[in-house]
Amino acid sequence: GAVVSQHPSRVICKSGTSVKIECRSLDFQATTMFWYRQFPKQSLMLMATSNEGSKATYEQGVEKDKFLINHASLTLSTLTVTSAHPEDSSFYICSASLAGVGTQYFGPGTRLLVL
Amino acid sequence: GENVEQHPSTLSVQEGDSAVIKCTYSDSASNYFPWYKQELGKGPQLIIDIRSNVGEKKDQRIAVTLNKTAKHFSLHITETQPEDSAVYFCAASSGDTGNQFYFGTGTSLTVIP
Numbered sequence: 001g002a003v004v005s006q007h008p009s010r011v012i013c014k015s016g017t018s019v020k021i022e023c024r025s026l027d028f029q030a031t032t033m034f035w036y037r038q039f040p041k042q043s044l045m046l047m048a049t050s051n052e053g054s055k056a057t058y059e060q061g062v063e064k065d066k067f068l069i070n071h072a073s074l075t076l077s078t079l080t081v082t083s084a085h086p087e088d089s090s091f092y093i094c095s096a097s098l099a100g101v102g103t104q105y106f107g108p109g110t111r112l113l114v115l
Numbered sequence: 116g117e118n119v120e121q122h123p124s125t126l127s128v129q130e131g132d133s134a135v136i137k138c139t140y141s142d143s144a145s146n147y148f149p150w151y152k153q154e155l156g157k158g159p160q161l162i163i164d165i166r167s168n169v170g171e172k173k174d175q176r177i178a179v180t181l182n183k184t185a186k187h188f189s190l191h192i193t194e195t196q197p198e199d200s201a202v203y204f205c206a207a208s209s210g211d212t213g214n215q216f217y218f219g220t221g222t223s224l225t226v227i228p
Binding site: 102 | 147149151156157158159160161164204208214215216218219220221223
């Protein structure tokens with residue numbers, strides 16, 4: 001149980017385009033989902049916290065207009081990187097929090113490469 | 116805010132030996148401490164967790180200990196195997212649903228066959 005999926009697993013795009021990443025909790029309802037960014041050989045950097053039906057809370061330094069987060073249902077959250085640039089290239093990982101437990105279950109990650 | 120420190124950053128052990136990774140935290144309000152294993156190119160996978168009302172928890176070859184007074188917790192892996200090679204992250208949280216996790220900087224474990 002507690003499986004989280006992400007799609008796509010890998011995406012290459014041209015500079016200036018937008019990319020949408022989906023995060024789904026497959027077998028449980030997640031009241032809260034988190035989006036992280038991870039640089040090579042570094043820890044997880046929290047970008048934003050997303051609660052179903054409300055606006056996401058962004059961490060300091062993360063541009064909310066650049067990284068659009070939508071949490072439309074208890075099983076789906078999306079991250080859209082708008083007008084992507086090479087510096088946005090990174091490994092993006094989502095997690096979902098099991099209601100009443102507090103544990104975060106992570107997706108497999110999405111590798112974004114912006115050319 | 117919470118600050119989690121993790122040591123060592125890299126660890127090499129011979130197959131069959133034990134591995135210990137230690138973390139400290141600063142916020143006494145933290146009461147939930149998960150450990151994650153991350154293989155290259157994959158998302159972190161929860162391997163064990165502990166809440167502040169217990170001092171130790173075991174799951175086969177993996178154990179976690181918690182010292183609330185000293186604000187530190189440790190991951191113990193016994194009888195290590197090559198497939199244990201990965202990056203391990205500790206985290207601290209207040210334990211409520213939706214609360215932020217504060218992650219350590221990670222430990223790269225290599226098990227030498």
